[in-house]
Amino acid sequence: MKEKKNWVKKVVIVAIAAVCVAVYFLVPSVKSAMNRVFGMFASGDFDVVRDFVASYGVYAAAVSFFLMIFQSVAAPLPAFLLTLANANLFGWWQGAILSWSSAMAGAAVCFFIARILGRDVAEKLTSKAGIDQIDTFFEKYGRNTILICRLLPFVSFDIVSYAAGLTSMSFKSFFIATGIGQLPATIVYSYVGGMLTGGAQLLMTGLLILFALSALIMMLRKIYMDRQKSKKGGTK
Template sequence: MTEKRDIMKKAGMILVIGAAVISYYAVPSVRVTINQVFKMFASGDFGVVKDFIASWGVYAAAISFLLMIFQSVAAPLPAFLLTFANANLFGWWQGAILSWTSAMAGAAVCFYIARVLGRDAAERLTSKTGLKQIDTFFEKHGKNTVLICRLLPFVSFDLVSYGAGLTSMSFGSFFLATGIGQLPATIVYSYVGGMLTGGTRLFVTGLLILFALSALIVMARRIYVERQMKKGGR
């Protein structure tokens, strides 16, 4: 019975993904919109993201929610751009609620994609190297990995979600750790995002990018040193 349910889940998820891919290639308006979304994220300008969301009028919040899920699945698009835009459009605390709930939904989707479709699908949507780095975190910290990584802004939110789905960790534990760990960063980004305008926006965005790159270098060096120590201990 369990095996049959797993097969049905896998078939259902494949059908959904297949329908999305077919829509992209078969429906011109869908393809244009998706390409616009990728271009928007690639710009690195939260103002562009804000204008795109605002253009949907009364549906702006719903579009932002869907964009957060989309960027989670299509890792590693920058989620902080959406958080900044939400705060600027809806006010910092309303934007924080929207960003937090939509990020939770995106994390759940990534978790179940990995849990149902397995490692090959997760690697295609992210990267083999990135997942290996998350595996290292799980080997070292176990179930505490999700909470620890959510509190570290330089660790990919989406990679952790996919990585957790490949472990034996229960969804409940994953969801709770994600909710607690993601809340501080969401509040800070939303508060800052609510005040961003003009030159300040560019300055803060530049600082975030610099911080992220510096943190990635430190993390990569740390993993390299740990691997070298393991080799030396053999």
């Protein structure tokens, strides 16, 4: 019975994905709008992201909410730009609520995509190296991995969500740990984002990117060194 339910869920998700792809290629207005979204994220420009969201007027908050879910599924897209933009447009605490709630929704979507469709799909939506990296965290920290990774700004929020869906962890445990772990970073980014103007925008974005890259290099080096030690220990 359980296998039948999983099969039905897989069919539903695949069907929805197929419809979305078909609409993208067959409806010019949708294709144009989606290309604008991809271009916005690819720009890495705070002003571009903020102006894009603001252009929807009274629907700006709803558009931002769905953009956060979209970037969660398409894991390489940068989420912190949306968090900064939300704070700048709606005020820091309103922006924080919007960013936190939409990020939680995105995390839930990623978790269930991985749990229902499996590792192959998760790796295609993210990267095999990224999933393997989080697997290492799960091996080392177990169920505490979610909370630890959420507190580390250089670890991909979305890849962690996909990786968690591949484990035996319950959704409730995942959701609670994500909510607690994500809150500090969301508050900090939102508070800073609410004050960003002019050159400070570029400085903040540059510092975030530099910090993330530096921390990521250090983390990958540590993982590599740990694996080398494990190999040496296994050959003795």
